[in-house]
Amino acid sequence: DQQVKQNSPSLSVQEGRISILNCDYTNSMFDYFLWYKKYPAEGPTFLISISSIKDKNEDGRFTVFLNKSAKHLSLHIVPSQPGDSAVYFCAASDNAGGTSYGKLTFGQGTILTVHP
Amino acid sequence: AAGVIQSPRHLIKEKRETATLKCYPIPRHDTVYWYQQGPGQDPQFLISFYEKMQSDKGSIPDRFSAQQFSDYHSELNMSSLELGDSALYFCASSLPHQGNTIYFGEGSWLTVV
Numbered sequence: 001d002q003q004v005k006q007n008s009p010s011l012s013v014q015e016g017r018i019s020i021l022n023c024d025y026t027n028s029m030f031d032y033f034l035w036y037k038k039y040p041a042e043g044p045t046f047l048i049s050i051s052s053i054k055d056k057n058e059d060g061r062f063t064v065f066l067n068k069s070a071k072h073l074s075l076h077i078v079p080s081q082p083g084d085s086a087v088y089f090c091a092a093s094d095n096a097g098g099t100s101y102g103k104l105t106f107g108q109g110t111i112l113t114v115h116p
Numbered sequence: 117a118a119g120v121i122q123s124p125r126h127l128i129k130e131k132r133e134t135a136t137l138k139c140y141p142i143p144r145h146d147t148v149y150w151y152q153q154g155p156g157q158d159p160q161f162l163i164s165f166y167e168k169m170q171s172d173k174g175s176i177p178d179r180f181s182a183q184q185f186s187d188y189h190s191e192l193n194m195s196s197l198e199l200g201d202s203a204l205y206f207c208a209s210s211l212p213h214q215g216n217t218i219y220f221g222e223g224s225w226l227t228v229v
Contacts (some may be wrong), residue, residue, distance in 0.1 A: 034218070036220070041204070041223070042222055042223065043120070043122075043206050043208075043220035043221050043223050044159070044220045045208070045220070045221045046218065046219060046220075059210070076173070080221070089158065089159070102147060102149040102151065102157060102164055102210050102218045103161050103164060103172045103174065103209055104149075104151075104159075104161060104218065106158040106159045106160075108157075108158050109158060113227060
């Protein structure tokens with residue numbers, strides 16, 4: 001049962017354009033969402049997060065949007081750069097007990113390729 | 117800045133052997149998480165510790181055990197290794213009640229032959 005889904009296995013974008021990565025979730029108890037960037041054989045690198053009390057969070061070129069009613073979030077990268085090419089994972093947590101923030105449920109990942 | 121340190125980075129073991137992975141969290145982080153990522157799969161949560169006590173348990177086999185020590189480093193012990201245990205094992209750490217930012221280590225590659 002995949003509770004966090006990234007339905008696009010890959011995305012190809014031209015340098016300078018916007019990259020939009022999508023993520024859907026089914027568990028309505030999730031209250032915190034994170035995006036990670038990952039290179040092969042390396043650990044995930046934290047990019048940006050959003051709490052369920054917000055619908056938008058921005059950090060430089062990265063913006064995450066959350067639509068709770070649709071159980072959907074997206075990561076926008078503007079402008080996209082070749083160095084952004086990596087696998088992007090969406091993750092969610094259900095902080096029921098206050099110590100469960102790090103118990104993340106990951107999506108399958110989306111391979112982003114930014115062409116020069 | 118100091119990151120999460122994992123050792124060893126690569127480990128090759130034979131079936132039925134035992135392996136131990138170590139994780140040193142970012143200084144002042146007292147919450148540690150272990151994840152397993154099999155080939156072509158997304159990371160799966162195994163277990164977590166907060167202040168040296170187990171705080172959450174995920175899909176961790178009974179053959180695996182873990183603990184967090186007084187200096188907050190953690191060790192994942194895997195016994196009776198099976199071929200299916202071959203994976204990248206990640207450790208992550210965060211400040212208490214600030215899982216808003218969970219930082220991952222580079223991972224330890226375990227290959228069981």
